[in-house]
Amino acid sequence: MSSAAYPRRCPAGAPFPPHYFDLGRSFAGLKMTSKREVCSPAPPAGANVVSGPSEAVGYVSVVYGSCKIVSSDGCAPPLNVQSWPECARDPNSYKPSGALGASEAELNPSEAVTIPTAPWIPARAFEGGTRLEIYSGDTTMVVFSGDRRLANEAASSLAGAIARHTGSNRAPQLRSAARQPGDGSTCQHRLPTRHRRNND
Numbered sequence: 001m002s003s004a005a006y007p008r009r010c011p012a013g014a015p016f017p018p019h020y021f022d023l024g025r026s027f028a029g030l031k032m033t034s035k036r037e038v039c040s041p042a043p044p045a046g047a048n049v050v051s052g053p054s055e056a057v058g059y060v061s062v063v064y065g066s067c068k069i070v071s072s073d074g075c076a077p078p079l080n081v082q083s084w085p086e087c088a089r090d091p092n093s094y095k096p097s098g099a100l101g102a103s104e105a106e107l108n109p110s111e112a113v114t115i116p117t118a119p120w121i122p123a124r125a126f127e128g129g130t131r132l133e134i135y136s137g138d139t140t141m142v143v144f145s146g147d148r149r150l151a152n153e154a155a156s157s158l159a160g161a162i163a164r165h166t167g168s169n170r171a172p173q174l175r176s177a178a179r180q181p182g183d184g185s186t187c188q189h190r191l192p193t194r195h196r197r198n199n200d
Helices: 148-165 168-177
Strands: 030-040 057-064 068-071 074-076 079-085 110-112 123-126 131-135 139-144
Touching: 079 148, 131 148, 139 148
Parallel strands: none
Antiparallel strands: 030 057, 057 079, 068 074, 079 139, 110 123, 123 131, 131 139
16 A cells, blocks of 8 residues: 555646555566556536546556557556545446436446455445455545456455455444545545645
């Protein structure tokens, strides 16, 4: 676990994760190929999901392995681990706009999952288990992989690292944090007016 550096491209006041987690210099035979700070822009008007943040959000993205072309739209790495501020990305961030007539299950089908290395930490599986989200109380860890086995292994390792910093006695607090609005309104960690960098 490290303190997250300030994403340089985000505007002042944008939420950012107070900590980020990664899987070390390599994982499951895949070398870390990039680690970068990213700014997710504010969603456009009329977005399908209306309960998520209405402002830009900073996150940290760590990629393992080389990018593989999956379509004309681009390519996906074998494994991508992202750290987001939980106050702006939790299960309540995915509620749909009633005006569109789509249900939450149709827009973002997911299911609660139990991670064996830390069963008290709330987690959900999306996209058939190729995207897993772990809610650590202040940072949401998001694991992307086209290989469900690899995604599960990465989530298990990350949950183990989180568990070393959050004991099982914090389970009620973690469950409560995962029920927050998920719109960024409760974020305590925000970018200052003058950007500066922390040491990892």
